[in-house]
Amino acid sequence: MHAHIAAGFALATILPGAVCAQGLTLSGPTGSAVTFDARAIKAMPHRTVTSAIHGLSGTYAGVPLTLLLARVDAPRGETLRGPAMNDIVTVKGCDGYRIVLTLPDIDPAFRNQTAILADTIDGHALIVEGDKRAARSVRCVTSVAVSVVP
Ligand SMILES: Nc1nc2c(c(=O)[nH]1)N[C@H]1C(S)=C(S)[C@@H](COP(=O)(O)O)O[C@H]1N2
Ligand SMILES: [Mo]
Secondary structure (H helix, E strand, C coil): CCHHHHHHHHHHHHCCCCCCCCCEEEECCCCCEEEECHHHHHCCCCEEEEEEECCEEEEEEEEEHHHHHHCCCCCCHHHCCHHHHHCEEEEEECCCCEEEEEHHHHCCCCCCCCEEEECCCCCCEEEECCCCCHHHCCCCEEEEEEECCC
């Protein structure tokens, strides 16, 4: 496991709530928003992803981002087509770090590799499977927002 994530995990273990104390906010393309806490995320279906961060491999369990975004009416699978193909997904960390993805990037109907919100490390951390550089794997995720590009 990567040192940085291991450090985050240790901090979370020693000081419960110190990392990512705030819930996770999801907002969808039609304006709906929901807030999830750790317990709600834990109750959703998980899958594991293996990802290397700076060359060090780790296996992470988490909820596929597609399942989370379905809760705020983001299209997926057969319903992901047309204008929604250029919706953008902005994932933000508690330090303000942000990355963007698109809906088909994370959809198992489009790609074998996916993105999960891992809840076994560092509060909530986005893990983007298959990335060679882990720069899109955001630590301490506080929000995921789908926005429509005009
Ligand atoms: N919240 C947050 N997540 C982040 C970053 C960050 O600055 N803040 N840096 C990214 C980058 S560039 C990499 S390579 C990986 C590993 O970062 P590290 O080298 O700082 O451990 O985390 C990514 N996730
Ligand atoms: Mo990086």
